[in-house]
Amino acid sequence: MAGESPSNSNGDEKCRIAEILQHNCFPTTDRFGRDAVHCTPIPRLFRICPNGPAVEVTRVVDIDLATGFVEIPKALGQKLPKGKAWRDVVKHDPSFEAE
Template sequence: MAKKCASKDPDGPCRIVEIPQFTCVPKPHDGGVVVHCVPIPRLFRLCPNRPAVEVTRVLNIDLSTGEVEIPQALEQKLPKGKAWADVIRYDTNP
């Protein structure tokens, strides 16, 4: 995956990482089953001391070259997230 960065600080502490996920379909073949799997690339933004955020849908990806362009306004396009340690669970049964 090549990366073309359009953000103001391309060498900042955050980075984009790729994690392949696979979708698989079993198909009958010669009395048995053959499983056909296709990779689905998922891209995440990792910043120190913050939860990872999936950014696959907000990045511009050139499918012919694999080059990824990070938009200028990436921060405004990302959802707000919390670390699991910051999530408060309220018990509904007293």
């Protein structure tokens, strides 16, 4: 998969697609009884547009696992949830509620 590529198939010429590769790791024991760590890569794709938050698009794009080719749907913006910038996320604290 490409690290970054323009996303103009859905009309968002200024948006781009970026990839991060995370790993899910857990401890194991190898065949000789030694401790080891087994990790599985997890690719995640994000749509990044100017003046907006990055929105994960991994679940709405088609990825060919054999070639790594990513097909972006034409109506990508309509399939995504509304995102918020971290500064706009408000955590609700129930301990401040009046009884």
